[in-house]
Amino acid sequence: MRIKEVADLAGISVRTLRYYDQIGLLKPDRVTESGYRVYSEENLETLQQILFFRELGFPLKKIKEIIQNPSFDRLEALELHRKYLLEKKRRIDQMLRTVDKTIKYLKGETTMTREEKFSGFDFSENPYEKEARERWGDAAVDEANRRIGKLNGEQKQALQEEMGEIYRDLAACRHLPPDSEEAQEAIGKWYELLNRHFGNYSPEMFKNLGQMYVEDSRFKKNIDRFGDGLAVFMRDAMAVFADRQKPSAEKLSTA
CATH class of the missing domain: 1.10.1660.10 (Multidrug-efflux Transporter Regulator; Chain: A; Domain 2)
Incomplete structure (x- = not known):
């Protein structure tokens, strides 16, 4: 083909x-x-x-390491994928039931306990990630934690403030087109910060991260604290930024 x-x-x-x-x-x-x-x-x-x-959220560099490893077993990997997806499906089904019951509760059609309101939410460690770590190694997963762990209290505070400033700048221009000069300048600062503190992000990884900001409710909730719709805006601006970083020859080639 x-x-x-x-x-x-x-x-x-x-x-x-x-x-x-x-x-x-x-x-x-x-x-x-x-x-x-x-x-x-x-x-x-x-x-x-x-x-x-x-x-499942693996960076491309790590995927390459895994699938090109002589010990890589495709069947074993597929069984792990299936296991995780079934667990993900179970959690989604439970959350859908919680959503349906909450709708009825708000309409006055049923009662709801405090525990029922949070049924299906689980922000504990991803069991698939743990299993993947054991099978394929920790290097890529641990890189960000290693870098942050080296910072002292003042450095962590400074980083937190710098991140907050960038979020506020992005929130201020979130009503502009994602490809506008202001948006791209602000998202460029975010790209630089991530590479400086959290690992080596390729344009493709940066773009995928932006998608996760929207798909993962935890990221979306935290980011949108700085302004409604900010997570979606960042995703779109990150996609534009990533595409512009790729060689022009790659964009023009159709072969």
Whole structure:
């Protein structure tokens, strides 16, 4: 299959596949004389595994380390993915029941205990993450914690204040287009801070992080404290920023 066919099949962009090739994460089976990438069935199976790991929040660098490790077992990984997704489904189903009951409660159709109001919420350690750590190592997961752990009290306070200032700047321009000069300048400061304190963020990782700000209710709630809709605005501004960091040649190529 050619790159456009694979992109359509997997529901991702051609640009994403070219980027995976560029960083050595997913090399096509061959490239034709005219420069077209051709993907094999084995490539498709690897892509499926990459997308499973992405869905579970793994950074691309860590995914590459995992799937290119000689000890990597695809079947074992799929069984872990299935286990986690079933747990995620169970929690979502429980939260849906809590939402439905809360709606009835607000309409005066039923009563609700304090415990029932919070049924389904669980912000404890992700069991999948623990299992993944044991199987594939802690390096990528622990990098941010290691860096923060090296800061003293004053440095942590200064970092907290710097983060708050950036959030306030972003909140002040959240009603502007995400690709506006003001928005991109503010989000650029956020990108610089993350790389300075929390790890090495590629543009793709930065973009995926923005998506998590919206999909993870904990992130969204904390970010939106600085202004309603800020998490969504940051996601969109981070996507624009990330795309602009990629080489122009990659954007123009259609091969």
